[in-house]
Amino acid sequence: MSSRHLKAIFAALAVLVLAYAILRLLPGDGRRSGADDIVAAVADGFDVIRMVGPDAADSVQLAEKDGAWTVNGYPADTGLVRELVEGLDTARVGRLVARSASTHARLGIEEESARRVEIGPAGDPVVTFLLGGGGPDGRYARFPPSDEVFAVPTASVRLLTNSVEEWRDRIVVAVDTLAIRRIAVRRNDQPAPVFLARGTGDSGASWTLDGSAADTAAVQALLREYSQSISAARTPSSRCSTPTHRIHRLPCRFSSSPPPTVPTSWCAAPTPR
Secondary structure: OOHHHHHHHHHHHHHHHHHHHHHHHOOOOOOOOOOOOOHHHHHOOOOOEEEEEHHHHOEEEEEOOOOOEEEOEEEEOOOHHHHHHHHOOOOOOOEEEEOHHHHHHHOOOOOOEOOOOEOOOOOOOOOOEEEEEEEEEEEEEOOOOOOOEEEEEHHHHHHHOOOHHHEEOEEEEEEHHHHEEEEEOOOOOOOOOEEEOOOOOOOHHHHEEEEEEEOOHHHHHHHHHHHHHOOOOOOOOOOOOOOOOOOOOEEEEEEOOOOOOOOEEEEEOOOOO
């Protein structure tokens, strides 16, 4: 092979490398201009995010006020909200999946079928995108009015499809067990309650049952059970929607100083035992 041929080959390779570098810098490199809009929208924090499904009745709005989060007006699970924020902070738009509107139906990214996500004030969100189906590269996202569809990491956006009930804070009562001095327990087959009382010595670790020594381990297990009562299913209305969702009362009455704020009833599915 002559030196002329070698020079021609190296020149061709140099042209190919240069062309590839230029293509990587152009908007059509597989990533959209402003590809990290989702990350930018949550970088400095946000106080409202709306997720609207194909059925308007499935709309979810998370809002923060004075440090407390609500979902459609109800107290929200702050742990889930924190997990959502951490996920969106890594929701960088990835590979370009499609450019044509003819692919939207197949990818589940049409306006009529996708989930619409708005981050920022209602009517003037910082970013709006549609969340569709998924593939090997993640969930499909589109930023209207553009027809281009991109992949975003599934783990970053998985909570955006949660329902209102999944977002709600399921703890209906929290009790400071160290402040409880006396417990009245009534069983359905007993005409009168029995009373558990915390001892005054040994830092209140011992308990008595109607004046006699009680099984302290059993009492501690009872206190742990009621330290956080969690509703397995709740309805927005004051009435329960199905016969299995009855209004339950706490079977125990706690006495403490100051007395705990305990709701006397709520709609909940009974916890399996």
